[in-house]
Amino acid sequence: MEREEILSAIYHCVKCKLCSISSFHPTEEWLPLCPSGQFYGYQAFYAPGRLEIFREILEGELSEPAEGLLKSIYACTLCGACYEKCKQITSVEIRLPELFEELREGFVKKGWSLEVHKKIAEKIKETRNAYGENRKYEYEARSLYGADVLYFIGCTARYRVPEIADAMLGIFNKLGIKYQVLDEEWCCGSVLLRTGQVEAAKELMEHNIEAIKNSGAKRVVFTCPGCLMTFEKDYPDMGLELVHSTQFLTRWGNMEVKKLDMKVAYHDPCHLGRDLGIYEEPRAVLEEVADVKRMKREREQAWCCGSGGGVKSAFDDFALWSAGERLREAKEAGVEALVSACPFCKRNLNEAAEKEKEGIEVYDIVELVNRSLR
Ligand code: SF4
Numbered sequence: 534m535e536r537e538e539i540l541s542a543i544y545h546c547v548k549c550k551l552c553s554i555s556s557f558h559p560t561e562e563w564l565p566l567c568p569s570g571q572f573y574g575y576q577a578f579y580a581p582g583r584l585e586i587f588r589e590i591l592e593g594e595l596s597e598p599a600e601g602l603l604k605s606i607y608a609c610t611l612c613g614a615c616y617e618k619c620k621q622i623t624s625v626e627i628r629l630p631e632l633f634e635e636l637r638e639g640f641v642k643k644g645w646s647l648e649v650h651k652k653i654a655e656k657i658k659e660t661r662n663a664y665g666e667n668r669k670y671e672y673e674a675r676s677l678y679g680a681d682v683l684y685f686i687g688c689t690a691r692y693r694v695p696e697i698a699d700a701m702l703g704i705f706n707k708l709g710i711k712y713q714v715l716d717e718e719w720c721c722g723s724v725l726l727r728t729g730q731v732e733a734a735k736e737l738m739e740h741n742i743e744a745i746k747n748s749g750a751k752r753v754v755f756t757c758p759g760c761l762m763t764f765e766k767d768y769p770d771m772g773l774e775l776v777h778s779t780q781f782l783t784r785w786g787n788m789e790v791k792k793l794d795m796k797v798a799y800h801d802p803c804h805l806g807r808d809l810g811i812y813e814e815p816r817a818v819l820e821e822v823a824d825v826k827r828m829k830r831e832r833e834q835a836w837c838c839g840s841g842g843g844v845k846s847a848f849d850d851f852a853l854w855s856a857g858e859r860l861r862e863a864k865e866a867g868v869e870a871l872v873s874a875c876p877f878c879k880r881n882l883n884e885a886a887e888k889e890k891e892g893i894e895v896y897d898i899v900e901l902v903n904r905s906l907r
């Protein structure tokens with residue numbers, strides 16, 4: 534973004550702070566919407582505060598960030614809730630998460646980054662995955678090299694919540710779909726791009742583009758909305774169909790499922806909902822397999838699980854608090870399980886559920902589909 538474009542967006546913010554509230558109708562409950570502002574409790578951690586910091590930097594009023602200022606810039610999950618809310622009440626679109634990413638990119642160029650994020654970049658350089666894992670999963674899909682469908686697993690489902698990858702592969706097998714996974718799948722680069730480390734992501738993107746082209750696949754399926762959004766928004770167009778698992782399943786159609794005896798709530802992952810506008814397909818798939826109850830904050834106004842934008846690695850206390858808030862909202866809806874469609878959400882919500890002993894299960898949609906498929 535050009536400097537003038539950024540400043541124009543910043544000056545369009547009137548600091549009304551309505552982007553921090555999910556509902557402000559007088560007869561409804563006023564629920565918080567911005568997790569970082571709510572957790573840290575003062576202006577620098579809300580969207581307008583971050584914009585003000587950006588303005589001060591651009592206009593030369595701030596030259597050296599203190600530790601607290603670095604925290605306010607990086608302790609934002611880039612969930613986009615502020616952007617959606619602001620869009621509803623102003624006639625100007627202030628593209629807040631993009632501005633915050635731009636700000637982080639500028640910070641990294643000046644050397645103002647967090648050690649923990651630099652370490653992730655080093656791990657990726659060394660091992661090609663965000664967790665620095667050296668082990669490799671062997672998926673039977675290798676033998677189907679050349680199949681039209683390619684499943685891009687992503688670092689989190691590969692190394693932290695493999696039950697999601699297992700469930701997706703189980704679904705392909707039960708539906709008789711031939712699929713492949715990349716022998717050399719590298720991190721998609723999302724964590725680097727979201728933390729301002731744009732240059733380091735380029736090599737990963739080039740590798741993945743080449744590997745996918747060579748695979749001959751026509752359709753790439755993702756269980757990770759972060760990977761999907763990165764391919765949609767940051768990679769060049771490869772002329773392939775890129776789909777989330779829930780889009781793939783709704784388009785596939787002929788699933789014979791047995792509905793599970795479970796009351797669940799659906800948690801919209803930020804990248805899937807607000808960033809990609811995929812709200813209907815996850816709900817359609819989930820309603821096939823379980824009894825779905827509604828939570829108070831959903832769709833554009835969903836409360837973030839707390840783990841995106843590099844927050845989980847740098848500010849785990851904040852990430853788990855945000856997830857705990859979501860679990861309590863699910864409990865209020867009277868459900869026994871909270872279901873998402875993102876490995877990041879599942880990991881963080883699950884950790885919070887174990888820590889806080891909320892007595893609520895956490896699943897990814899594909900796990901329930903795999904369980905209910907005849
Ligand atoms: S970003 Fe939008 S909603 Fe938030 S304070 Fe600025 S003008 Fe108000």
Ligand code: SF4
Pocket residue numbers: 566567568569570578579580608609610611612613614615616629630837
């Ligand atoms: S992107 Fe999310 S966490 Fe960041 S300022 Fe906006 S609402 Fe708050």
